[in-house]
Amino acid sequence: MPYRDLREYLQALEQNGLLHRVPKEVDKDWEVAAAARVLFQKVPSARRPAIMFDKVKGFDIPVVAGVLGASRAVYALAMETEVNNISRRWTEAQNNPVEPILVEIGPCKENILTGDRIDMLKFPVPVWTVGEDPSPYLTSPYVVTKDPETGVHNVGTYRVQVKASDRVGCMMNFHQHGRRHVDMHNRLGRPTPVAIVLGTDPTIGLCSVARIMYGLSEYSVAGGLRGKPVELVKCETSDLLVPATAEIVIEGEIESNTLVHEGPFGEYTGYMGPDGDAYEIKIKAITYRNNPIYQAFISQMPPSESSLIRSVGREAGLFKGLKEDLRLPVQEVRLKESGGAASYLVISVKQDGSAGLIKQVAWGAWAIDPTLGKFTVIVDDDIDIWDDFAVDWAMSFRVQPAKDCMLVPDTASVRLDPSTAPADEPQLTHKRATASKILIDATKKHNYPPLALPPLEHREQVLANAELYGFKGLIME
Ligand SMILES: Cc1cc2nc3c(=O)[nH]c(=O)nc-3n(C[C@H](O)[C@H](O)[C@H](O)COP(=O)(O)O)c2cc1C
Ligand SMILES: [Mn+2]
Structure with missing residues (x-):
């Protein structure tokens, strides 16, 4: 059964021993990033869990991180499969997309902020590279735009800088599909409507960071992954469609043909990414569920959630292209x-x-x-x-x-x-x-001499009788 939303998925993580709850109250402006880093540096990736900060100083909204990619085991649970079946599930989903369906109403509309009530600062958005990043950053935004000609929706993860209570920056690289949509609106001389979705059923996040061919909506591939259509609702201030069970949706628009300074930001290479001209989104509405949960991806220096989710998704894409195509x-x-x-x-x-x-x-x-x-x-x-x-x-x-x-x-x-x-x-x-x-x-380009190793059957015989050699407890599995 697919997960309905982030909440159901968090329960599954917890039931599988893959969610670590931090009992201590934490400061979002330094402590979330430091604790997440310790998790990645000190816990071996084979058993690294996602992390939940229930108590965030000054906020009544919890922060979760690592929920898609603390480890390959977490990623596999997000896909409802086994680690060695991830590539196959990606191929199946892309070959068999399931169109999303439009519903009238969804929990993401339980609270609606417009006009003077718009306030980005009410959410516990962490500062990631303390002392270098100029302000808090959304690291797991699912940025929704649509092609003005075909109406096909795109969902992509592009870093979002919180600049003010009603203004955020967004850095989309040249080849990105979201950027293509902004370019198309720019040529028409029109602003680009954008919706930034935070916290959904995990398949949408996995698709948001994966390179899916242009024109195939991430919503449809997510439907393929979950085996059931994604339910979408219409935005309050535009025609964009967003997941009905999202935790938080930030609606806004990018003014046509306008670039504004953004960055710098501590990046997945392990170095600060440069600042420069990027898009700025003027927020027109924020909608969110009752008791919302704020989700972030752990990025910066590898290994990180960012490098893990991109590794797995890109390996699947390359494998399909090389082997199948x-x-x-x-x-x-x-x-x-x-x-x-x-x-x-x-x-x-x-x-x-x-x-x-x-x-x-x-x-x-x-x-x-x-x-x-x-x-x-x-x-x-x-x-x-x-x-x-x-x-x-x-x-x-x-x-x-x-x-x-x-x-x-x-x-x-x-x-x-x-x-x-x-x-x-x-x-x-x-x-x-x-x-x-x-x-x-x-690879070997000519005949090679035999390997200098004891025959496999001899090694297997010793392994099978490990205790006779006093090897029990000494040999790692
Ligand atoms: C944690 C994380 C952060 C990312 N940040 C950015 C970013 O700031 N700008 C960008 O252009 N791509 C970023 N990416 C890569 C895009 O999400 C990725 O290329 C995706 O395929 C974009 O969607 P699209 O192919 O529909 O454009 C990020 C990926 C991850 C996992
Ligand atoms: Mn895309």
């Missing part, structure tokens, strides 16, 4: 979290003797998402790509750098990668638009 013999795909789910791509392939296969796989991955894989390492299928040691070993003894590496200049960049330009260069300048990539072909 291009029919290449790809075994597994990994976008390492240390590379912010962008820079460092590892792919295993089962070589089938076709000429130029490894380059085809690399070009395929770079074509599917041209900003990813600054380092693209391709290994044979005997290497476990989730084992860093094994990948390093393959690079050590299956690569001749002069022959097996290919440098490619002038490819699309990750604009937030601070190696593309000095820190004072604004984010959306051309200097940051392109960068180079490298393919490291770490």
Whole structure:
């Protein structure tokens, strides 16, 4: 059964031991970020739970974080599946989208603030990089816009800076679908209606951060993921449609052809992202449920919720593109979290003797998402790509750098990668638009000598009798 809303999903997390409640009262302006960071640094990812701050100083609204991506186990629960089935569920949902349905009324309308009563500051929005970020930031906004020609809705997560009680900034990168919608409205000389949705059933959030092809609404893919249509209600001040069970909805508009200063913001690369020109949203209404829950994504330095959710979603997209669409013999795909789910791509392939296969796989991955894989390492299928040691070993003894590496200049960049330009260069300048990539072909190119290891059956025999060797308690599972 799909989750109806964030609340039902939080219950499921709690029942599965994946929600940690903080008993202490916390200060949203420093303590939420620090506690979330300790959670990511000190709890191993295999058993890292989401975190809930029930008592936030000065507010009667709780803050939850990590609920989509504290760990792969959390992500799998959000999708109502197992960790090893996540890619398949993504493929199924994109191949079988379920259209949303319009309903008359929903709990997100239980409270409606308009005019003088509009107040963004009543919500406990944390400050994330204390001392560097200029103000609190919404890190898990699901920004809803629609194509003025087709009416198809887009939902995307783009950082939102709280600037005043009725004004927020929003930074959308060049290729983003929300930006495309603003550009279309700009050409018509019209303001762009926007709705910022906070806290929903988890499938909407997973789709909001995933790259779904333009024209296919994230609402429909979320419907595919949950196996039931998403229920939408109309906004108070525009024709936009938003999830009926959302915790909070901020309605507003972006003035046409206007850019306003935004940032800087501590980013998922682990460095401050530059400030610069971005959109500004004038808030026209805020609607929210009774006893709303404020949800945030944990970002900044990897590992983080941001890098985890982007890793999993992008791995699924690359895997589908390479395996299903291009029919290449790809075994597994990994976008390492240390590379912010962008820079460092590892792919295993089962070589089938076709000429130029490894380059085809690399070009395929770079074509599917041209900003990813600054380092693209391709290994044979005997290497476990989730084992860093094994990948390093393959690079050590299956690569001749002069022959097996290919440098490619002038490819699309990750604009937030601070190696593309000095820190004072604004984010959306051309200097940051392109960068180079490298393919490291770490597959075997000829016959290799036998492995220098005791035979597997001997090792298995010792393992099966571990206690006879005094190994019990010594060997990690
Ligand atoms: C936590 C988090 C924060 C993000 N912040 C931004 C951002 O500030 N600007 C941006 O352009 N993309 C941001 N992204 C990436 C977009 O959400 C992602 O590219 C998504 O596909 C955008 O939706 P779209 O493809 O419909 O444009 C962020 C992703 C995550 C997980
Ligand atoms: Mn989209």
